[in-house]
Amino acid sequence: MKNWLSTIQQNKRLQAIIIGLYIVVTFLSLYLAQKSVVAFLLLLSSLLLLYFTTFSNRVKWLIGGFVLVVLLPFAASQGEAYQSYMEVATLVGIYIAMALGLNIVVGLAGLLDLGFVAFFALGAYTYGIFATSQANNFMPFGQYPLSGESFWVFIFIGCLVAALFGVLLGIPVLRVKGDYLAIVTLGFGEIIRIIFNNLDKPVNITNGAMGLASVQPPRLFGIDFMYPSQFYYIVLVILIAVIFAVRRLEFSKIGRAWKAVRENEIAAQAMGIHLVRTKLMAFAVGASFSGMMGVVFAAKQTFVDPTSFTLLESITILVMVILGGMGSVPGVILGAALVTILNLQVLTELTNWLNQLSLNGVINVPDALSPAKMQRFIFGIILIFFALYRPQGLLPAKNPAFDEDELKNTEGNLVNTSVQKEATQHVHLDR
Amino acid sequence: GCSGGQKQQNTSSGGSGGNSGSNVIKIATQTPLSGGSATLGESIKLGAQLALEEQKANFEKLGFKLELVPYDDQGDPKKGVANAQLIGADKQIYGVVGHLNSGVAIPSSEIYEKYSIPMVSPANTATDVTDRGLKTVNRICARDDFQGPAGAKFAVEKLGAKKIFIIQDKTAYGTGLAEAFKKGAEELGAQILGFEGITVGEKDFNGVLNQVLAKKPDLVYFGGLYTEGGLLIKQARDKGITVPIMGGDGLDSSTLVQIAGDAVKNTYMTSTAGLATATDAGRQFAEKYKQKFGKDIESYSAYGYDSMGVLLKGLENAIKANGNKLPTRQQVAEEVRKVQDYQGVATKVSFDEKGDNKYAKIYIYKFEEAKYPAKLEDEVSKQ
Amino acid sequence: MSILTVKNLTKQFGGLVANSNINMEVQKGSITAVIGPNGAGKTTFFNMVTGVYQPTSGEILLNNESIVGLKPHQVTKKGIARTFQNIRLFGAITVLENVMIGMHNHLHGGLFSTILNLPRVRKEEKEARKEAYRLLEYVGLESFFNEEARNLPYGAQRKLEIARALATKPKVLLLDEPAAGMNPKETSELTKLIYNMRAELDLTIVLIEHDMKLVMEISEHIVVLDHGEKIAEGTPDEIRNNEKVIEAYLGKGAATTAS
Amino acid sequence: MSLLRLEDINTFYGGIHALKGISLEVNEGEIVTLIGSNGAGKSTTLKTISGQVKPKSGKILYNGQDITNTPPHVTALSGIAHVPEGRRIFPRLTVKENLEMGAFSVKDKKVIAERMERVFHYFPRIKERLQQKGGTMSGGEQQMLAIGRALMMQPKLLMLDEPSMGLAPIIVEQIFEIIRELNEEGMTILLVEQNAFQALQIAHRGYVIQTGEIVMSGLGQELLVNEQVREAYLA
């Protein structure tokens, strides 16, 4: 078995054949089946398989992109369940982006945040308020709702608003540590939600518990975005941008500073790292992803109300991060995808199936145990199982491995060139 | 029988062939089956289930096999919308009975509209449910802007309440109803001493009740559900607040009495649901229900039953209009909206152009003793 | 010329006076040792210089500029780096990255330029990696560069602390018991390393150490603390023969082995 | 008679093979020292004995009994005290409580008081600081406390992992003096030291360990004059 795996690992052509075959087969089965969750999931998991291959990053991105942009939507569009797959895929994308944001805060910078959904809410409300007539209640100028064309601008506004609040939240962080921080962030999340739930008085800004209905759909070149299959592409584009950003930050000066703060604050300071600034940046960057996705969520849902932003939601996002592997970008992506798909599709389908069985008298369960009520129960068991089975996360974080040859070509010796001179100067000397 | 069931398992579990079930028509319910308000959510599902099973034979004759697919919206709009997508995607589903919570119904119905799936709501009272003018959305219960003022009228005119303290649970339903009540009461000249919110899921409402105590109103109105309502009533009585307490359809559950116990006395409630057991048909229904599920009916059981009835009526009409062939969803939706004078066990149903039921009534009950159902005091109809 | 000057420095922890009225001058380019019994206040002294603790009173001047009240990261920016008595590496991070974190203030990639992956940032990163590797070579840890820091043997961790401190490009380097946990052979290698660093990297070194062989061998100037007070100061020879120091710290036996 | 005996012990940390077939013996009443450079496996040997890490193979006999897989607290109960590397003081317990933890298995309050007196006798500084939190003591003070805490157990076999680390020369002298004294009173001692010179001077026997293997053993005095040892560890 081991042997077998290692041969595959060494042989790129073999890998290419396997993954190619896999994609073709799952593609075809999704394409041909009318409605097959299994085929859909299998095709999606080709991405996981891809992750384990030894192709270069560029190749992986190309194949992955092709699957996501072309194959998956196309295959799914042939079946009846097209929109529901796309709905799930869209939500998966939204959650992945949020989980990646939280991963910066929790996984990289080591700051436990239990109120993360607040930023999502901020994004959603930012768009929701201006893309409905709600804003007329308090804005002295302008005509609301703004048209769906403004959506594209709001993605950035949502990002900025969330980042701003990320910094605001960060301010108490200057002093509070560890689990105390967890509770401060939790409090922040609750405060935001309660305020949104009550800001219908004295001035009606959020419409309180009634929520904002009929949010304008995004519009581009005169086309309204209404269906999940359309939102899928919006989310995909944002998500890819987010992944690129996260990846770059992770292995940069900023990412290292985050990790240093996580590992040892005192030593990090001794290395010249500004603790406050570094933490605030983590909060702001993490929050901004959520803010963007909040805008998308509001537009997709066409309805925003405070019940979508509860503590349980924050905890769920945290679960995605931890389950996937804290600090590990591929892990977090997998974790978020898994939890979302599990919750929205697999469990629903599973309980529906059990339900059919019991309605048809194949199995007989008392009403108290009715399968329709068992989703949480099953979810709980799955969580425990995963945690016990992969305590480091599904795909634990890996440190970057550097290439010794690249590091070695020292031309000058240490004493004369590098240590004395600023790194930038050195850059000029080099080429 | 059993073999048909086998086939269905395949399609719904995401297996391969779905074509073999082309004579299958599914109706979904979407209500909370887990979480805080599952009692009501389940009662709707069970009522609907009963209606569907009764109609099975009838549709068998037309050549179709009826099937129920219950979804759990968990009282969560996000979940509701995601389920709605699944429902939309399942081409065999021709209608939805649901939801319990207006906050879930509103966003979910946007999806139903996209797929032209008719929805008949047994319980959603918020005005926005039908006010958005969606073609697929219907309800057989009354609206909050009818229920609230009706309650207010009763409170002010019959109970002589001049100073009223309003408490609400800060949900879409609770706030909406409380606002409607407030508006009605103010128009009738009552003074509103306070308009305060509580948090769903909490158990200690003494804080707000201390305000009530200090303000000395002659009626307390509560907009919210029975779980909080029951405790609120109990704690109010414990505190020595003896004035009448009034609430809306959210209180209409046997559990309210269980929770509040004797304290429930002198509580009034408006409900969209009439006393099912007042009529023969209703009593029969209650019996069947009890026999089948081993439970007493809840306020919305009969409404679940009737919603399904209306939906199936529309479906049947659509099938017939289509020459006994499978109609499109659009056709079904149109036929559902067209249903006139359908006589259910709880209410008669005719939809207006918005999808509201012309015959919807508000019933006013009083708990004179710790017993459910309560005593019917008054009946208000729309016209 | 004195690069680091300390005047009347005092630190109290509640009733405990950990440093009391310390005065001292560290000459630029010198190696100065701070010795003294356990609990004498040596580490506390370092902690004040590096901004980890605020002095109760007194003055600390770096190049005649006060650094009292600066945050640790600001002190680092001014050119003082340190190692820790109880090792404080970034355990779950690779050895090479540990050193790169030390370069924090000398890299210029900002948030947006990093996200946009500008060529400038890429180039800078590449240079930083190379330089970090050179620093590892310098202290003899290059073979560990891809390991997680926490998996290194103790002695290697101490050296990594030094490499990391060097990466901040300090003018003054404070070493807190760099030889603790090393055997005599390793200690003598370390001695050489410290000696070379001073010469080649234009450093001023202040070190705390209980290994008298090392101290006597490389330091030009020794300050002795006891109970928070400075009890003696001078060249190795003077200290070796100082009665007070022998009694409080060296002991009869050690005085001979150290010679 | 041998009090402790390791037979062909192999210990791993994940994939790292830290001890490669270590066999050694400590006789009752002896001071045995284990020397070797950084990362040789000295601490791992002690940890394996006290049960903090489990060997993959091999056998540990104590008093003739197999203790290879006994959990650490049981090993400790049988009379083996381990002063771990890096002191491991309970930072938020007071100094006094730290000492009391050492005597956790002792019920008799009098005995505890007596033992404490003895610790004070060896380390007067500890007595001055009984109410201070362990974590705020200076490095050297913590080392004294760690040794004192182990003495509170009054063990049969005392294992010390680099006790002289971070201590002032005068205290180092004292520590070795104390070790000798304890030994004379009948305590068996297994000493891991970087300070090979002094360790070998007081040890009856010594083992030299290199990358997980015992490469040499002999009487303390023999090793002290051995050329290879001198070159590698005493330079």
Added chain:
Amino acid sequence: MINEVLHTLPQVLIDGLTLGAVYAIVALGYTMVYGILELINFAHGEIFMTGAFVGTAILLTFAGVGWMASMPAVVALILVLIITSVVTGLLGMGIERVAYRPLRNAPKLITLITAIGISFLLQDIVRFIAELKKGNYILTGPSLFSGQIGIKASSVWSGFNDASVKSSFFIVIVVAVIMMVTLDFFINKTKWGMAMRAVAQDRETAALMTVNVNKVIALTFFIGSALGGATGVLFAIQYGTIDPYIGFILGLKAFTAAVLGGIGNIRGAMFGGVLLGVLEMFAAANLPVISNGILGAEYKDVFAFAILIIVLIFKPEGLFGKVSVEKV
């Protein structure tokens, strides 16, 4: 305005104290486990909930077989408290065994996941059983100690209104105080308490001191969960109605209280709980008065959290937490 606030103050204090006492004991459970394992036992709220159900079930059984009539209420209460504590204590130990112990050397946060998993399981299992037995998962227990006692606060100062309390209030307070004092003594003054603290700080080294770490941790979970279960009983008696979802909000509040007081600190948990209860009650009763009607009672949690955040900004280790200076 001030007068209005003062009028209701006695009643507000009493109500706040009751709620606070409940928060406080649940907070103790969090603090105990946190103190030892530095682990937020998110399932603690559900243990509390299970305790409430177990206690109510026992009471209902007593009532069913007619014992209630023949036995003084206090005896019944003590019996129920003891049985429930043992049941939930064992449950807590079981949870530790299954969900936490295997993860002891894994990253700390992963236990958050098992804890959430366990919470879901407990919620549903309790619901199954309740529904199976009663057809409804909202349970109302027999009322004990429901008599009302009037307190003539106006005779103390005429600005006060009279207040009234349920007699169960005294039970809650007395039991809470007994538990807190005992626990405080146990943790700080006894050998096993010291062992718990030692295990909290350094498990490996504690084992070297002959401490059986597994036993100490199991004991901690037992005590913490027994407390949680007992509080559940008190809660059921005070509020009468329970459902499987009461653990979430209450657990959250109690955890907040523990942090407010300084998590890991027994006295801090007690104080934090009471303070939070009183603050909340005060806010719910007086916010509209103080803010001139702009902020309603619904802002009470905002008020409580805002105070928490402010406290933590000025005292980052909580009110009673000791500044844990890290020796550098």
